[in-house]
Every structure is written in structure tokens, then in C-alpha cells.
Amino acid sequence: MRTTDLNNALRAIAYVSTATRTLQPAEIDGLLLDARGFNAMSGVTGVLFFNGQQFFQYFEGLPDYVDAAYERIRQARSHTGIRELMNAPVAGRQFETWHMGFCNATSSTLQDLAQARWEESIPVTRSSFKRNDGIALLLHYWSKRQAEDPVAPA
Numbered sequence: 001m002r003t004t005d006l007n008n009a010l011r012a013i014a015y016v017s018t019a020t021r022t023l024q025p026a027e028i029d030g031l032l033l034d035a036r037g038f039n040a041m042s043g044v045t046g047v048l049f050f051n052g053q054q055f056f057q058y059f060e061g062l063p064d065y066v067d068a069a070y071e072r073i074r075q076a077r078s079h080t081g082i083r084e085l086m087n088a089p090v091a092g093r094q095f096e097t098w099h100m101g102f103c104n105a106t107s108s109t110l111q112d113l114a115q116a117r118w119e120e121s122i123p124v125t126r127s128s129f130k131r132n133d134g135i136a137l138l139l140h141y142w143s144k145r146q147a148e149d150p151v152a153p154a
Contacts, residue, residue, distance in 0.1 A: 012060035014086040017079040039099040049105035086118035103145040
């Protein structure tokens with residue numbers, strides 16, 4: 001947990017959405033650069049999975065900054081049909097070194113994440129993630145992705 005988080009409640013949001021059109025790799029890169037810049041300035045961390053058609057995103061931070069990030073996400077024209085899976089307090093960060101980690105995902109990964117139970121046993125921490133199916137599954141897929149393709153945090 002970051003020093004600035006110690007005395008402040010954290011919140012996390014997870015959602016799925018559908019791309020409004022086929023996004024070119026340069027557009028995804030631009031989206032990530034923009035998100036990473038905003039998130040670095042506001043202390044928001046998280047990950048984005050994308051399979052060419054659907055997005056899954058989990059992000060966390062202080063509530064005011066999470067709200068600001070979520071408003072930017074809701075206004076983005078690159079996707080539609082946002083379905084919120086989780087919007088709740090959390091006891092600690094799951095992705096403290098990632099301003100916006102990214103990976104290409106399979107459709108089955110996104111389907112699993114979208115169908116997981118996110119609402120149970122909140123707040124959660126990395127040490128208690130087994131009590132929340134959604135967080136457990138997210139950490140599983142992210143860890144698997146890291147083992148297959150390790151890169152420096154972004």
C-alpha cells in the first residue's frame with residue numbers, strides 16, 4: 001500500500017464494455033498512454049484486458065480520483081455498454097505498481113471475469129483474495145499473463 005493510502009479509504013471499480021469499432025494498435029497505445037498519464041498524476045492503479053472487441057478493466061485508488069477516472073471512462077467514445085461488476089471499498093491495492101497494466105486477452109478470459117462473483121467479501125486485500133471470486137480470478141489471469149510475458153510496470 002502506498003504511504004499516501006495509509007489513512008485514506010480506497011475504492012475499486014471493475015467493469016466490462018464493448019468496443020464501438022475495431023481499434024487499431026496505435027489507438028490502443030494512445031488510449032493506454034492517456035490513461036497512464038492521468039492515473040500516474042492521480043494515484044490510480046489497475047489493469048486493462050482487451051480481446052479486440054471487449055474490454056475488462058479493474059482500477060483502484062482514493063475515491064475522488066477513482067470517480068474522476070471513471071467519469072473519463074464513461075465519456076470515452078471507444079466503447080459502449082459499460083456493465084459495472086464492482087464499485088466498492090477495498091482494504092488495499094491489488095496493482096500498486098501498475099498505473100494501467102495491459103494485456104491482450106482471450107474471449108474466454110473476459111467471459112470468466114465478467115461472470116465472476118465480484119460483490120462478495122468486500123473489502124478485500126491480496127492476502128484475502130480467495131474470498132472474492134472476481135479478484136481471485138483477476139489475479140490468476142494477471143499472474144499467468146505476467147509469467148508468459150513479463151514486462152516492466154507501466
